[in-house]
Amino acid sequence: MAIQRVRPFRRAAVVFATHGNELAGPFVAMQLEEQDRFAEVAPSMECSCVEANPEAHEQRVRFVDVDLNRQFSAEVLASPASPEEPREIALAKALDKALGPKSSASPAQDLVIDLHTTTSNMGMTLVVQDMDSVSIGACAAVKEELGADGIPTRILWERTTREESPYLFSLGRHGVLVEVGPIATGIVEAGVVADMREATERLLEFFQRLNDHGEAARAAEAEGREAPPPVWGGGPVEVYEDLGIKVAPPQPLEDDVAMPMFHAELQDQDWVPLRVGQGLFELPCGEVITYKGEHGDDVVPIFVNEAGYQNASSGVGFGLARKTVVDTLPVVVEFERS
Amino acid sequence: MASATAAAGAGASPVRLRPFKRVAVVGGTHGNETTGVYALRRFQKHPELLARDGIDVEYCLANPKAVREVRRFVDDDLNRQYSMARLRDDSLESYESVRAKLIEQRFGPKDSDRPHADFLVDMHTTTSRMGITMIFESQGVDPAALYVAKEVRRMLAGRTSAPVFILFADLERDGIPHTPSIARSGVAIEVGPVAQGLLRSDACEWMEQAALAVMDAIARLNTGEATASEAEAVPVFQNSRVKVPCPAGEDGSPLAVFHERLQDGDYRPLRKGDPIFRGLDGEVIEYDGRLGDTVFPVFVNEAAYYLPESGLGFALCHHATLPLPPIVTAEDGAARLSLPVPPADDAEAVAAAIEASDPWEAAKAAAATA
Numbered sequence: 001m002a003i004q005r006v007r008p009f010r011r012a013a014v015v016f017a018t019h020g021n022e023l024a025g026p027f028v029a030m031q032l033e034e035q036d037r038f039a040e041v042a043p044s045m046e047c048s049c050v051e052a053n054p055e056a057h058e059q060r061v062r063f064v065d066v067d068l069n070r071q072f073s074a075e076v077l078a079s080p081a082s083p084e085e086p087r088e089i090a091l092a093k094a095l096d097k098a099l100g101p102k103s104s105a106s107p108a109q110d111l112v113i114d115l116h117t118t119t120s121n122m123g124m125t126l127v128v129q130d131m132d133s134v135s136i137g138a139c140a141a142v143k144e145e146l147g148a149d150g151i152p153t154r155i156l157w158e159r160t161t162r163e164e165s166p167y168l169f170s171l172g173r174h175g176v177l178v179e180v181g182p183i184a185t186g187i188v189e190a191g192v193v194a195d196m197r198e199a200t201e202r203l204l205e206f207f208q209r210l211n212d213h214g215e216a217a218r219a220a221e222a223e224g225r226e227a228p229p230p231v232w233g234g235g236p237v238e239v240y241e242d243l244g245i246k247v248a249p250p251q252p253l254e255d256d257v258a259m260p261m262f263h264a265e266l267q268d269q270d271w272v273p274l275r276v277g278q279g280l281f282e283l284p285c286g287e288v289i290t291y292k293g294e295h296g297d298d299v300v301p302i303f304v305n306e307a308g309y310q311n312a313s314s315g316v317g318f319g320l321a322r323k324t325v326v327d328t329l330p331v332v333v334e335f336e337r338s
Numbered sequence: 339m340a341s342a343t344a345a346a347g348a349g350a351s352p353v354r355l356r357p358f359k360r361v362a363v364v365g366g367t368h369g370n371e372t373t374g375v376y377a378l379r380r381f382q383k384h385p386e387l388l389a390r391d392g393i394d395v396e397y398c399l400a401n402p403k404a405v406r407e408v409r410r411f412v413d414d415d416l417n418r419q420y421s422m423a424r425l426r427d428d429s430l431e432s433y434e435s436v437r438a439k440l441i442e443q444r445f446g447p448k449d450s451d452r453p454h455a456d457f458l459v460d461m462h463t464t465t466s467r468m469g470i471t472m473i474f475e476s477q478g479v480d481p482a483a484l485y486v487a488k489e490v491r492r493m494l495a496g497r498t499s500a501p502v503f504i505l506f507a508d509l510e511r512d513g514i515p516h517t518p519s520i521a522r523s524g525v526a527i528e529v530g531p532v533a534q535g536l537l538r539s540d541a542c543e544w545m546e547q548a549a550l551a552v553m554d555a556i557a558r559l560n561t562g563e564a565t566a567s568e569a570e571a572v573p574v575f576q577n578s579r580v581k582v583p584c585p586a587g588e589d590g591s592p593l594a595v596f597h598e599r600l601q602d603g604d605y606r607p608l609r610k611g612d613p614i615f616r617g618l619d620g621e622v623i624e625y626d627g628r629l630g631d632t633v634f635p636v637f638v639n640e641a642a643y644y645l646p647e648s649g650l651g652f653a654l655c656h657h658a659t660l661p662l663p664p665i666v667t668a669e670d671g672a673a674r675l676s677l678p679v680p681p682a683d684d685a686e687a688v689a690a691a692i693e694a695s696d697p698w699e700a701a702k703a704a705a706a707t708a
Contacts, residue, residue: 023592026591027592030593034619035619189596189639191601193595261537284376305537305538307533307534310408
């Protein structure tokens with residue numbers, strides 16, 4: 001049976017303030033460091049906290065020039081440097097050097113966890129990309145654990161390769177984006193902080209268990225015993241596939257107001273299948289835009305009324321996803337033979 | 339909370355005020371409180387919504403640059419620029435201090451008995467769970483503002499899914515830094531919880547309902563009849579302006595979260611020893627009783643109050659019952675009046691009433707059956 005064999009996870013980065021007004025990430029990172037949690041949950045990993053966009057964080061804005069979390073595709077990273085280039089593109093290149101490079105199969109960070117919040121009613125969402133059994137398996141395992149702890153969790157799968165991905169969490173060898181909502185920007189909130197921290201620790205623990213299993217398997221082999229079963233045995237994982245479609249009302253909307261009025265029938269209804277006739281937006285003139293069924297009857301809205309989605313850089317409108325099943329391989333950490 | 343009628347000492351003889359013929363409606367004082375901007379533009383496009391006989395309505399987008407950038411402010415909080423000291427300080431150069439002077443020129447002057455605007459309504463939102471809060475601040479009790487606030491509460495009772503609260507502050511007028519203080523009288527409508535920078539249809543509905551009710555109330559003030567209103571005793575929360583800041587680092591980063599028992603607890607009793615914050619380690623920080631053993635918090639977890647420029651922390655209130663005399667409007671009436679502020683109500687009695695009935699549940703239930 002095919003197995004995904006990976007090198008040990010030696011270095012992990014917990015990234016925060018990728019969007020400067022999402023304050024739960026910085027708070028959780030501070031907690032993890034001050035309480036020395038890394039030594040506790042991931043003793044064989046070198047974990048660091050990285051503030052991605054300090055300038056935006058200081059100003060409490062999502063970004064200064066362009067959305068940092070759209071600048072990590074190989075194409076953008078390879079663009080020639082110039083004094084006029086937007087700050088976040090220069091920043092993305094610097095982060096690529098520090099955490100990646102993305103172009104390498106052995107980047108500096110084996111694991112990148114990027115912490116985010118959303119104003120949308122999406123609850124706990126773990127975002128993964130690519131056909132990566134490691135990160136998908138990790139999220140599947142953590143989803144079970146969080147669910148058992150009273151934190152219902154969904155996995156959002158981005159069907160993009162590591163190379164094409166515009167997201168910061170694609171810099172490491174493997175990555176997960178932790179997205180928690182709903183919460184306004186510019187504040188921290190007890191439940192959001194607790195859940196985000198729980199998810200981050202569970203993820204780190206999972207990768208630690210992968211390392212531990214690798215050690216145990218190596219020891220077993222040396223002693224001629226059978227290796228213990230893999231931490232992630234593979235198999236189908238239920239995810240929501242991001243369809244890469246944005247649904248927005250016709251532009252322009254209204255002087256001075258870039259955000260559309262989400263219809264009351266759609267507000268807070270993330271993850272609930274769209275129904276034909278469901279109100280989506282209300283235009284200033286009173287006209288209601290409804291769902292016509294053009295994307296099928298099994299699509300769910302995501303990022304409904306996300307405050308950041310009102311500019312071209314981040315993308316305008318809400319997203320669509322569809323429940324699907326992704327097949328994963330068992331994952332085993334293999335140490336170099338001495 | 340229902341108003342008591344004709345409580346003892348409510349001052350049954352009417353007071354005389356000049357009519358309120360020119361009303362200024364302001365949105366976008368904070369550029370990321372998008373609900374207020376949306377409401378303003380909607381009212382401008384549909385003037386019939388706020389039009390009332392004998393009243394001229396003027397509209398103002400207070401902070402266009404901050405609105406364009408979807409930020410609370412560009413240089414300084416505009417809603418802190420309207421004290422007389424700042425309005426008359428020509429050395430101030432920030433974008434907002436300049437805007438404030440322009441707006442005061444348009445609707446004031448603040449130190450005149452005949453400012454251009456008789457009444458000013460400033461539309462705001464908050465990330466705090468404050469429902470529809472009618473804010474008025476005056477030196478002593480401004481009966482016109484109190485009348486408008488209590489009428490909004492009366493008119494919206496059972497017709498909106500958010501409870502209506504009245505938040506009053508007794509402040510020396512020259513020092514009031516907020517927009518409504520530049521007209522003869524005024525209120526702020528503060529709607530929440532809603533995140534900044536977006537539009538929720540429920541918050542927009544609350545804002546619109548409140549603004550329309552404000553106009554109805556002003557129109558009634560202007561009818562000039564002695565029986566326009568009966569004497570009433572109006573329950574309000576009185577903002578002591580004592581704030582409790584959240585522990586923060588030198589760079590302003592929060593070092594604690596609002597405790598889950600205080601989160602969303604605006605207008606609910608807070609007693610000495612109750613938890614208010616959780617530090618990084620999870621350790622509980624308690625209310626120390628600084629304003630009294632039982633108080634009422636407002637602006638709990640308001641995003642702006644993480645910023646020093648806007649004032650740090652949540653605020654503590656007493657509960658008071660303000661006497662409102664009948665109001666007659668006539669050309670020989672006063673520009674504004676300053677009625678005595680009574681002592682605070684017994685907080686525990688008020689607390690018990692609040693704990694017996696959740697105003698949010700009541701509002702939702704009433705709106706559902708309407």
